[in-house]
Amino acid sequence: SQQGEEDPQALSIQEGENATMNCSYKTSINNLQWYRQNSGRGLVHLILIRSNEREKHSGRLRVTLDTSKKSSSLLITASRAADTASYFCATDAAGTGANSKLTFGKGITLSVRP
Amino acid sequence: SAVISQKPSRDICQRGTSLTIQCQVDSQVTMMFWYRQQPGQSLTLIATANQGSEATYESGFVIDKFPISRPNLTFSTLTVSNMSPEDSSIYLCSVARTRGEGFSTEAFFGQGTRLTVV
Numbered sequence: 120s121q122q123g124e125e126d127p128q129a130l131s132i133q134e135g136e137n138a139t140m141n142c143s144y145k146t147s148i149n150n151l152q153w154y155r156q157n158s159g160r161g162l163v164h165l166i167l168i169r170s171n172e173r174e175k176h177s178g179r180l181r182v183t184l185d186t187s188k189k190s191s192s193l194l195i196t197a198s199r200a201a202d203t204a205s206y207f208c209a210t211d212a213a214g215t216g217a218n219s220k221l222t223f224g225k226g227i228t229l230s231v232r233p
Numbered sequence: 234s235a236v237i238s239q240k241p242s243r244d245i246c247q248r249g250t251s252l253t254i255q256c257q258v259d260s261q262v263t264m265m266f267w268y269r270q271q272p273g274q275s276l277t278l279i280a281t282a283n284q285g286s287e288a289t290y291e292s293g294f295v296i297d298k299f300p301i302s303r304p305n306l307t308f309s310t311l312t313v314s315n316m317s318p319e320d321s322s323i324y325l326c327s328v329a330r331t332r333g334e335g336f337s338t339e340a341f342f343g344q345g346t347r348l349t350v351v
Contacts, residue, residue, distance in 0.1 A: 152339065159323050161237075161342035162276070207275060211338045220266070221329075221340050223276040 124224055125208055131230040138195040140227045142208035143188075149211045151184055152221070153193045156205045165193075165206075200233045235260060235328050239343030246316055246350050253312045254346045256326035261306035266327040266340070267299070276325065282309045316350045323347050 125142045132138050142151070150169045154162040168175045168184045168191065175182050181194040195202055205228050209221040236259040246252050256265060264283060268276040279299055280290040288301040302310045313320050326343045 150338075154340075159270075159345065159347060161239075161325060161344040162340070164339050164341070167339060209340070220278060220281070221338060225275045 125206070125227045127227060128225070129228045129230075131232065132198055134198060134200055134231055134233050136198055138198050138202070138229055138231070140193045140195075140206055140229070141190060142192070142224055143190045144208075144210050144224075145189065146210075148186075151182075151191050152209045152211070153180075153182060153191075154207045154209060154223075156207065156226070158204075162207065195229075198229075198231045200231050202229060203231045204229060235262070235330060235341040237326060237328065237341055237343040239326055239346060241346055242344060243347040244349070246348065248317050248350055250316055251312055251314045252316065252348060253310050254324055254326070256309045256311070256343055258307045258328055262328045263306070264329065265303065265309045266329070267301065267309075267311045268325040268327060270323040270325060270345075272322070279311070279324075282311075313348065316348075318350045321348055321350045 125140060130138055148170055150167055152167045153165045155165055156162045166175060166177045166180050166182050168182050170186055173184060179196045184191045191208060205226045207226045208224045211221055238257045240255050244252055264281050266281055267279040269279050270276050278291050279294045280288045280301055282288045282301045282303040284303045284306050298314055300312045324346045327340045329338045329340050
């Protein structure tokens with residue numbers, strides 16, 4: 120069943136602007152991750168935030184996690200045309216171990232206009 | 234990290250035929266995962282491929298339709314059998330790696346196989 124629900128489903132911004140994408144989930148999680156997918160190809164891992172973390176940065180990416188609201192946000196600052204892609208949140212609800220199955224949200228399509 | 238080679242990258246197939254997708258990983262992994270992504274949709278897990286045992290299928294997916302092989306720790310195949318246009322999707326293989334003291338799972342993906350059934 121679908122765990123993550125992202126919003127908005129589609130986002131169009133101008134190059135240089137910031138893009139904020141949100142994800143909500145339903146059950147307790149071990150961690151939440153964000154992935155990017157270009158043109159229907161394989162997904163690329165962007166950033167992971169554990170359930171005991173509230174904010175994390177990686178380059179132009181900033182992710183927040185609010186476990187009380189069961190929600191996360193991904194902020195891309197100073198967006199570039201190359202950031203145009205679909206973005207998915209995924210939750211790891213199994214607790215521990217390499218065999219945890221990730222549950223993916225529906226995805227957000229981000230278009231960055233040059 | 235893990236480097237995953239998946240082929241074919243795309244195919245157009247006639248209904249009623251079968252297609253086998255191959256997935257090669259650059260290192261040994263216990264489990265490999267097969268996902269389906271229908272047009273404009275998210276990823277749905279088809280099955281988990283275990284080396285040395287039967288694959289574990291998710292609800293709505295059966296072995297007769299999606300047989301999986303896992304002959305060793307670096308390779309797996311997924312076959313889409315008796316295809317219909319509804320099987321037109323992107324199929325992705327994936328492996329998971331733990332990282333950090335919390336044993337968080339991070340997924341690595343092949344480039345996907347875009348299947349069109351006509």
